[in-house]
Amino acid sequence: MKEISAKELEQKLAQGEKLNIIDVREVDEVTAGKIPEAIHIPLGLIEFKMNELDKSKEYIMVCRSGGRSGRATQFLESQGYKVVNMSGGMLDWEGKTE
Template sequence: MIEEITEELKQKLENGEKVELVDVREDEEVAEGMIPGAKHIKMGEIPDNLEYFDKDTEYIIICRSGGRSFNVCAYLDDQGYKVRNMVGGMMNWTGETKR
């Protein structure tokens, strides 16, 4: 089962907690704004970028609505990585964004 995170992510960031965020949206979507500190790796490029991920670190995967990020979470989970899906994605994000 894939772990999920929702509004608690905003709280973690406001509290200054170190979280690893990976935004898997396309370039034009990311141009509209990302959560500060997120790393942009498009969904289709995740398999070629596995060296970025560390099996001892938990990653929060983000997309527009939570669907693509769920698929990326399932893939990374199968590879042995610790991941959480940001439910509702950027459509539900009320925190800060940067361009």
Template sequence: MNVITTDELLQKIDAGENISIIDVRESDEVATGIVPGAKHIALGQVEASMDQLDKSVPHYIICKAGGRSAMACEILEENGYNVTNVAGGMMSWEGELQF
């Protein structure tokens, strides 16, 4: 499984790279702030929502600390998606938040 730090992800965002960020936390957690531009798909909905994701774009998967995003990465990887787990998750995120 590919892994990236929150600092590395922030650099990609700042560089304007065409990436997709998927936040797999629950709705109440996302209400406290999400990475700007991220799409919210709770972990339990990942399999049912895969058809909404473009297989030609790299997806960076984030949660609170990295555990649930790792599970989501496994599901998506098994289905042919290019995914990277964001280590440390939102607990390590030092960039702006969208509410």
């Protein structure tokens, strides 16, 4: 499973890279703040929403600490998607939130 650190992701966004970020936390967690560019799809809905994702794009999965996003990454990888897990999750995130 490919991984990216919160710092590396923050640097890519600061350089203006267009990234596809999916936050798999629950609604109440996202309400407390998410990465501005992130799309919110709770982990429990990934299986049902994956047909809305483009297999030609790479997605960066985010959660609170990296565990749930890791499970989402492994699942989507097994379905043929290009995915990267943000290790450390939002606990390690020091960038802007909305």
